[in-house]
Amino acid sequence: MTDDAAQGLETKPSEATAKTATAELIDLAKTVGIALLIALVVRVILFQPYTIPSESMEPGLLKGDYIVITKFDYGWSRFSIPFGPPLPKGRLFGRDPRRGDVAVFQLPRDTSVAYIKRIIGLPGDRVQVRNGVVFVNGKAIPRVQAGPTQDPGMIGLTVMRERETKADGKSYMTFDQGPGHPGDDTGVYVVPAGMYFAMGDNRDNSLDSRWPSSVGVGFIPAENLAGKARIVMVSWNDGASIFKPWTWLDLRWNRLLKGVG
Structure with missing residues (x-):
């Protein structure tokens, strides 16, 4: 060879x-x-x-809850896609949320930020808060006091639990720090077409649709809705961090797979 x-x-x-x-x-x-x-x-x-970043939806959702939302409930918009590309406005197969839904949406004044609140008013609704009681179209959302408790997000603060009932008969708990707080008494908000009005369940610790979009949320455009909150997959105690491996199992075990009401 x-x-x-x-x-x-x-x-x-x-x-x-x-x-x-x-x-x-x-x-x-x-x-x-x-x-x-x-x-x-x-x-x-x-x-x-999504991870809950604040105490505004206590007691139903706590800071540190890791939740999952469903996208198909309200249809799809450009905000259904990561980074919200500049696609045409509107929603594909858009549907109104129901009053009482807990929804995630992109903040109108800064669409890079996601908020989560409870939908109170639909397009055309008239919403008002009087002495802490929420009225929709002149009718109060039924609520019953459920006794005082400690606010888990503010050590030493006692709040009153108020159980509100939705039109479908299901109920959820809210927190009330007492009379005289900002947002306890408002004018009448008339929800424009294609918009929604939302509030946090922690009524005296929530920037929501009671405040104009320049400082709070204002009215929420339909296209800003991301989806309906469904379940708490897991929940971490305060102080846990992805950068601190020793805190990864510092969980609130009683909140695993807890439904969002």
């Missing part, structure tokens, strides 16, 4: 190895691409996770 022939034989295994490695990289890229596409489709069309 000549030297040239021997050298040719010697290069074949290395060429085969290179081709195999290239093929494996291509297969890996395809697998990762498909996985990312599936994740994007699920995130845009079906579900999306």
Whole structure:
């Protein structure tokens, strides 16, 4: 065998190895691409996770709750897609939320920020708060005192639990710090077409639709709705952080898989 022939034989295994490695990289890229596409489709069309950043929805939702929302309840808009690309306004298969839904939406004055509140008023509704009682179209949302408790987000603060009942008969708990707080007495808000009015369940510790969009939420455009809050997947105590591995299991175990009402 000549030297040239021997050298040719010697290069074949290395060429085969290179081709195999290239093929494996291509297969890996395809697998990762498909996985990312599936994740994007699920995130845009079906579900999306959020972490509750504040105490405004206590007692139903606590700071540190990791929740999942469903996207299909209200239809889809450009805010259903990550980073809210500049697509045409409006919603695809848009549907009104129900009064009493807990909804996630993009803040009108800064759509990079997500808020979560309870939907109180639909387009055309007249909403007013009198002495802490919420009226919709002249009719008070039924509520009954359920006794005092400690606010879990503010050590030493005693609040009154108030159980409010929705039109479908289901109820939820709110917190009230007592009379005389900002937002306890308001004028009448007439909800414009294509807009919604929302409030936090922690009534005296929530910037919501009672305040204009320049400082609070104001009216919420339909296209800003991201979805309906459904379930608390897991909940971390204050102080837990993704950057502190020793706190990862510092959980509120009684809140695992807790429904959002």
